Amino acid sequence: MKHVHNTPILKASALNFSYPDRQLFTDFSIDIPPGITLIRGGDGRGKSTLLKLLAGAQPAQSGQLHINGVGLQTHPANYKASVFWAEPRADAFDQLTALEYFELQRSSHAGSDDAVLADMTDGLGLQEHLQKRLFMLSTGSKRKVWLAAAFASGAAVALLDEPFAALDAASVAFIVARLQSSADDGRAWALADYVAPDGLDIAQVIDLGD
Numbered sequence: 001m002k003h004v005h006n007t008p009i010l011k012a013s014a015l016n017f018s019y020p021d022r023q024l025f026t027d028f029s030i031d032i033p034p035g036i037t038l039i040r041g042g043d044g045r046g047k048s049t050l051l052k053l054l055a056g057a058q059p060a061q062s063g064q065l066h067i068n069g070v071g072l073q074t075h076p077a078n079y080k081a082s083v084f085w086a087e088p089r090a091d092a093f094d095q096l097t098a099l100e101y102f103e104l105q106r107s108s109h110a111g112s113d114d115a116v117l118a119d120m121t122d123g124l125g126l127q128e129h130l131q132k133r134l135f136m137l138s139t140g141s142k143r144k145v146w147l148a149a150a151f152a153s154g155a156a157v158a159l160l161d162e163p164f165a166a167l168d169a170a171s172v173a174f175i176v177a178r179l180q181s182s183a184d185d186g187r188a189w190a191l192a193d194y195v196a197p198d199g200l201d202i203a204q205v206i207d208l209g210d
Contacts, residue, residue: 015063041208055085111154120148
């Protein structure tokens with residue numbers, strides 16, 4: 001495991017969040033540095049919810065979120081433009097083709113890189129799916145679209161929810177290699193999953209318990 005001592009990119013301070021039937025986070029504070037952070041925990045421990053909170057997609061009941069000093073509460077558009085996040089189980093973009101989804105993400109992130117997108121599209125075997133609407137894709141292919149968009153976005157923070165679920169072994173190896181090579185590019189990658197695959201230098205682990 002690699003230990004880094006860089007200035008945090010994302011700072012979450014005193015987050016409180018509860019669903020009607022249970023409290024998930026109480027005065028929860030974390031710093032996410034450059035590199036790869038693993039957010040691990042058992043079912044129902046709040047991995048996906050935490051990503052939604054960090055993305056600004058789910059408002060916390062209280063607390064502060066900042067990316068490179070930009071606050072979600074004070075500058076929500078600037079904050080959200082610094083984050084890539086996709087809900088892997090959502091159907092909000094199902095009527096878009098993969099190409100249209102990539103164009104939407106390009107317009108949302110100033111640092112988008114078409115060369116990276118081309119590399120990811122090729123490496124994940126997405127060429128044959130680019131003209132298909134997302135609802136037509138398998139779970140694994142849909143996830144590959146999210147992952148390609150995440151890498152191409154150039155966003156300061158990329159939040160990946162179970163990025164390896166439903167992927168074939170070759171695609172897992174490809175994503176691990178790309179994550180590993182991106183670990184020192186100054187971006188923060190937060191992976192919500194049960195375990196991290198072999199071959200990744202993890203900057204820190206946030207353990208939400210089993």
